[in-house]
Amino acid sequence: NAGVTQTPKFQVLKTGQSMTLQCAQDMNHEYMSWYRQDPGMGLRLIHYSVGAGITDQGEVPNGYNVSRSTTEDFPLRLLSAAPSQTSVYFCASSLKRLNTEAFFGQGTRLTVV
Amino acid sequence: AQSVTQLGSHVSVSEGALVLLRCNYSSSVPPYLFWYVQYPNQGLQLLLKYTTGATLVKGINGFEAEFKKSETSFHLTKPSAHMSDAAEYFCAVSYRTGANSKLTFGKGITLSVRP
Numbered sequence: 001n002a003g004v005t006q007t008p009k010f011q012v013l014k015t016g017q018s019m020t021l022q023c024a025q026d027m028n029h030e031y032m033s034w035y036r037q038d039p040g041m042g043l044r045l046i047h048y049s050v051g052a053g054i055t056d057q058g059e060v061p062n063g064y065n066v067s068r069s070t071t072e073d074f075p076l077r078l079l080s081a082a083p084s085q086t087s088v089y090f091c092a093s094s095l096k097r098l099n100t101e102a103f104f105g106q107g108t109r110l111t112v113v
Numbered sequence: 114a115q116s117v118t119q120l121g122s123h124v125s126v127s128e129g130a131l132v133l134l135r136c137n138y139s140s141s142v143p144p145y146l147f148w149y150v151q152y153p154n155q156g157l158q159l160l161l162k163y164t165t166g167a168t169l170v171k172g173i174n175g176f177e178a179e180f181k182k183s184e185t186s187f188h189l190t191k192p193s194a195h196m197s198d199a200a201e202y203f204c205a206v207s208y209r210t211g212a213n214s215k216l217t218f219g220k221g222i223t224l225s226v227r228p
Contacts, residue, residue: 101159102147104157
């Protein structure tokens with residue numbers, strides 16, 4: 001099983017550029033989410049989705065957009081990249097129930113210069 | 114609002130020594146509690162979780178954690194550290210907000226193991 005697949009693994013952007021981080025899961029999970037990981041900050045929730053067509057904001061949503069047109073895919077869009085968005089981004093998926101395990105992708109290391 | 118506190122950012126132990134990583138939570142309702150581990154340049158993977166029932170839970174790689182409601186704690190322990198345990202460890206709490214649920218992480222603790 002592939003689990004949760006994120007692409008690309010590494011990316012360098014110039015300030016003001018836009019891009020989409022891809023996330024796909026093959027476990028038929030309803031719940032998908034995006035986190036960013038920064039040193040000393042742990043993981044902070046950007047956006048999440050409880051099913052196709054349903055998304056909501058997390059703790060740090062500004063500068064990011066998401067959509068969920070299928071159960072499998074949950075792309076994260078950076079509209080106009082800023083150096084403050086330099087981070088490691090993780091996508092996760094899980095069954096909708098609260099007590100279930102979240103499965104994480106390998107991460108995308110993004111640098112904005 | 115629910116939150117997770119992991120005291121300290123770095124713990125160093127000798128190989129064979131006890132590992133103790135602390136986690137405290139604040140929640141107005143009983144939460145579900147998790148410990149995740151992140152090895153260098155990898156994603157997170159689940160070590161163990163507490164949902165209901167027995168308060169002492171065992172996970173992979175010899176780790177265990179005990180849910181103590183009176184202390185709002187869920188500390189992670191391992192009797193004897195191994196070099197391969199060097200990683201970053203995250204405590205997390207799952208709770209419901211409105212009709213949805215969220216997983217909130219602590220800031221993480223880096224565990225170093227000295228030979």
